[in-house]
Amino acid sequence: MRAAGRLGSGAALWLLLAAQAVAAIEPISVGIAIGAASVITGYLSYRDLYCRFAECCGKQRPLNATALKLDLEEKLFGQHLAAEVILKALTGFRSNDNPKKPLTLSLHGSAGTGKNFVSQIVAENLHAKGLKSNFVHLFVSTLHFPHEQHIKLYQDQLQTWIRGNVSACASSVFIFDEMDKLHPGLIDAIKPFLDYYEQVDGVSYRKAVFIFLSNAGGDLITKTALEFWRAGRRREDIQLKDLEHALSVGVFNNKHSGLWRSGLIDKSLIDYFIPFLPLEYTHVKMCVRAEMKARGSAIDEDVVTRVAEEMTFYPKGEKIYSDRGCKTVQSRLDFQ
Numbered sequence: 001m002r003a004a005g006r007l008g009s010g011a012a013l014w015l016l017l018a019a020q021a022v023a024a025i026e027p028i029s030v031g032i033a034i035g036a037a038s039v040i041t042g043y044l045s046y047r048d049l050y051c052r053f054a055e056c057c058g059k060q061r062p063l064n065a066t067a068l069k070l071d072l073e074e075k076l077f078g079q080h081l082a083a084e085v086i087l088k089a090l091t092g093f094r095s096n097d098n099p100k101k102p103l104t105l106s107l108h109g110s111a112g113t114g115k116n117f118v119s120q121i122v123a124e125n126l127h128a129k130g131l132k133s134n135f136v137h138l139f140v141s142t143l144h145f146p147h148e149q150h151i152k153l154y155q156d157q158l159q160t161w162i163r164g165n166v167s168a169c170a171s172s173v174f175i176f177d178e179m180d181k182l183h184p185g186l187i188d189a190i191k192p193f194l195d196y197y198e199q200v201d202g203v204s205y206r207k208a209v210f211i212f213l214s215n216a217g218g219d220l221i222t223k224t225a226l227e228f229w230r231a232g233r234r235r236e237d238i239q240l241k242d243l244e245h246a247l248s249v250g251v252f253n254n255k256h257s258g259l260w261r262s263g264l265i266d267k268s269l270i271d272y273f274i275p276f277l278p279l280e281y282t283h284v285k286m287c288v289r290a291e292m293k294a295r296g297s298a299i300d301e302d303v304v305t306r307v308a309e310e311m312t313f314y315p316k317g318e319k320i321y322s323d324r325g326c327k328t329v330q331s332r333l334d335f336q
Helices: 002-022 027-041 046-053 065-075 080-094 115-126 148-168 186-194 218-230 244-252 281-294 301-310 329-334
Strands: 103-108 136-140 173-177 209-214 272-275
Touching: 065 080, 065 115, 080 103, 080 115, 080 272, 103 115, 103 244, 115 173, 115 209, 136 148, 148 186, 186 209, 218 244, 244 272, 281 301, 281 329, 301 329
Parallel strands: 103 209, 103 272, 136 173, 173 209
Antiparallel strands: none
16 A cells, blocks of 8 residues: 555656646646546645645645744844734734735844844745745845836836736735835835735735835934943833834935835835844854854854954944844854
């Protein structure tokens, strides 16, 4: 029976691959191949069989809140606000079978504080292949939208791309990196997709996730963190209410935020503005240890200290925060 099972699976896979090879030439052959595979396996439908060997969107993948919480706790350093808000936002959104709008998060903070890393964690928890998934889409402003004179073209292309991908997978994830380098007004092209519409041109966007990553607002976040430090208060005492409103207003009025006077803010379509605090010396050391562990290296505290001490810290007097966060940890570790 075991041998037969292996034979059946192997034959089914061979037939599936054969079907894919001829799909562009003769669709009828696909049906014949899949039908034969179904006879061999005895119970698999076309979709069941295909999804055994290829990534499928299908029914929305359940979110493992415990796994997400553990990822944020073990891999993200010095960002209690981001970890708390992202966990709350994602678990609440994915536990709702009928959300009224897509989930839209705007992550703000200076370079190297973990924004890109968090978007990777979110992608991996929503789709098994993470950033490599066919249902996770990354846009980089300077790469995908470089020329200001082509804004209208970019807006049309962006709408078409998002519409097509959400039609294929309702739970698609869209990540916009370097929002602070995005040309003003461009992002408003996706406003209809983020709004409280049941459908837009026959497509529902309510189960999609949109994530914006930006350095804009980093100065406001640092200012608040520094005020807490100078007052002798712990950074963990900083709450979302201490930053979110000032952050949204600051980004709205900043011509270099990508969200300058944006209808996304004006119409309250961004669910959370999430601040990433500047990282301290102890957080940099945590990043070094994590990178050494990821490389399979033994943790050498002398190396950890050397890498951390090579970083530049600010303000000039107190020297509390790393001016590049953990962004250069990997490259500096290469030279140890």
